[in-house]
Amino acid sequence: MSSSIDVAVIPGDGIGPEVVAEAVKVLQKVADDAGLGVSLTEYTLGAEHWLTTGETLPDETLAALRQHDAILFGAVGAAPGDTRIPSGLIERELLLKLRFSLDHYVNLRPSKLYPGVPSPLAAPGVVDFVVVREGTEGPYVGNGGALRTGTDQEIATEVSVNTAFGVQRVVKDAFRRAAQTERKKLSYVHKHNVLVHAGHLWKRTVEAVAADFPEVTVDYLHVDAATIFLVTDPARFDIIVTDNLFGDILTDLAAAITGGIGLAASGNINMDRSAPSMFEPVHGSAPDIAGQQKADPTAAVLSAALLLDHLGHPELAARIGRAVEQDIAGRSELGPRTTSQIGEAIIAALS
Amino acid sequence: MSSSIDVAVIPGDGIGPEVVAEAVKVLQKVADDAGLGVSLTEYTLGAEHWLTTGETLPDETLAALRQHDAILFGAVGAAPGDTRIPSGLIERELLLKLRFSLDHYVNLRPSKLYPGVPSPLAAPGVVDFVVVREGTEGPYVGNGGALRTGTDQEIATEVSVNTAFGVQRVVKDAFRRAAQTERKKLSYVHKHNVLVHAGHLWKRTVEAVAADFPEVTVDYLHVDAATIFLVTDPARFDIIVTDNLFGDILTDLAAAITGGIGLAASGNINMDRSAPSMFEPVHGSAPDIAGQQKADPTAAVLSAALLLDHLGHPELAARIGRAVEQDIAGRSELGPRTTSQIGEAIIAALS
Ligand SMILES: CC(C)[C@H](C(=O)O)[C@@H](O)C(=O)O
Ligand SMILES: CC(C)[C@H](C(=O)O)[C@@H](O)C(=O)O
Secondary structure, X not given: OOOEEEEEEEEEOOOHHHHHHHHHHXXXXXXXXXXXEEEEEEOOOOHHHHHHHOOOOOHHHHHHHHOOOEEEEEEOOOOOOOOOOOOOHHHHHHHHHHHHHOOOOEEEEEEEOOOOOOOOEOOOOOOEEEEEEEOOOEEEEEEEEEEOOOOOOOEEEEEEEXXXXXXXXXXXXXXXXXXXXXXXXXXXXXXXXXOHHHHHHHHHHHHHHHOXXXXXXXXXXXXXXXXXXXXXXXXXXXXXXXXXXXXXXHHHHHHHHOOOOOOOEEEEEOOOOOOOEEEEEOOOOOHHHOOOOOOOOHHHHHHHHHHHHHOOOHHHHHHHHHHHHHHHHOHHHOOOOOHHHHHHHHHHHHO | OOOEEEEEEEEEOOOHHHHHHHHHHHHHXXXXXXXXXXXXXXXXXXXXXXXXXXXXXXXXXXXXXXXXXXXXXXXXXXXXXXXXXOOOHHXXXXXXXXXXXXXOOEEEEEEEOOOOOOOOEOOOXXXXXXXXXXXXXXXXXXXXXXXXXXXXXXXXXXXXXXXXXXXXXXXHHHHHHHHHOOOOEEEEEEOOOOOHHHHHHHHHHHXXXXXOOOOOEEEEEEHHHHHHHHHHOHHHOOEEEEOHHHHHHHHHHHHHHOOOOOOOEEEEEOXXXXXXXXXXXXXXXXXXXXXOOOOOOHHHHHHHHHHHHHXXXXXXXXXXXXXHHHHHHOHHHOOOOOHHHHHHHHHHHHO
């Protein structure tokens, strides 16, 4: 535990800068109170930056980012109808490039239904689970291609690449987390009845690692069945481990049932610490409400808490968690608040 | 419209035989009433059959199935813990082999929340949409492989194969269906910000076909966002078109929000009629409740209705639909019923 932390901040596009501003304020406040120094370096990246400079993530910027202890990330992405930016370019060349270059193999996405938050489910029960999404493999690797593009004979492929190395490390991480929860339950999700090669690598890996964690109860769900349980019995889940694409899908659904992506935080974690980890709200840049102080900064604030936890300050993370919980509990009595009003309220709830 | 239909019946495993028995009774009844002859030929296939014979789908059986007008399918698959059957073997070598061999490129899955059916959603609204799932391509093709299996250097790949031919025909089908609904709305779902090659083939295809259907409103959703809307605003959907894997996931979720897979019917349709189409409940073989008359046969009955519709008897299909709707509307006042009691009640509701 060091007495100062060095954080790179990438506010990004749309609502990114607004929500990150609040997260930074909260981070700064709990650090100040604890006598922890915080050095913040802002990096201007994203769709807007690409429009003015043509740059997504230059090598020098990536090298500079590597020097920090961690990265706080807002959101990036062009407005859906914006034809000036090739679809998905910023997501791939900036966000995914960061995850892959910095080897963020544990994409950690906690889902908790806070008391007082309305869920779209009629009877959600006590929902409190964590998805450990693999972050560096699967169908996200960018393999594949197209032949005879634009003709009636076009063939387009996408290759999901999965390695024992990649699956083992994320499965081990998930078991370690499951061993520390009260329920000690791990659900692994795939589609191994159809995707046999990748599926069986996952299956064998889970079975092998399970031998080292006899205290953890393991169950398997096909991804389609997992979506059913997420709406019919989300309380059954404790730790879920799954691949990059299934994790993408399940965590958006998980965010929806726990009150929306305005509350869902995530960490893109390099557990080996060979490069800085990155913390970001699960939500996107929401260009339609950008600059209007309408976005909920809670997911960004909770992402800052995950950052503090990762950097060895779990008590500061917990302090933020409690403040957020308190703020959320009082929400139903309040009218709509601006982004910074919510940030200020969370800061007020810290004390 | 012929005066008799020739149907192959594959009851399969687990609850398959029980639910198919009721579907056959209902089919027979509406056909009799209309003076439509029904010839039924039962085929014994599935996990149990494999255990006794080692056969999944012999060439001669496939050839025989091709001679029928349509296939009514129950469910197949071994019990999850059954180690005698390689995982997924029956699903791939029987169910998927039928879909691929008989070129079932339109996997049609209607989702309707019937009045009286409890949804896990607090405020579902009026849910009535159809998913047109591509059935012969995508990550389901069985391409890919593994290298250095079982070692720490293992690499396993899954290749999603997508062709202009395959995407065009299913997208055109979905547009045709959308043009016939009241709302005339088509949502296409993919993940084209990450899966660029397949995603852009889908995107370009949808844009091209849309030109022929100016009356249809089109919107695009990433698959992760689609799962959010399915729980926060399912009433927004009319026709959804998507690939084989995303369709698998979305239709289980859709079944869950509309009261469970006990009600979800599907058609695996060859729109060119070069081979028989196949109709099956979305649910699996549910070995845990098999043989106990606990399964709801409604999904199988509604699958028989889709079969009649496909074979040119929409009025008979509608008759079954109304009877099911009536039976469902009275359910909340009734205690649990057996599989055949539900079948009988639907028959009683026909008149
Ligand atoms: C923006 C997109 C590339 C990203 C992903 O698919 O991982 C997002 O959906 C997420 O879940 O963080
Ligand atoms: C059993 C399995 C192969 C099948 C699929 O994945 O298509 C099932 O989940 C379905 O949706 O019909």
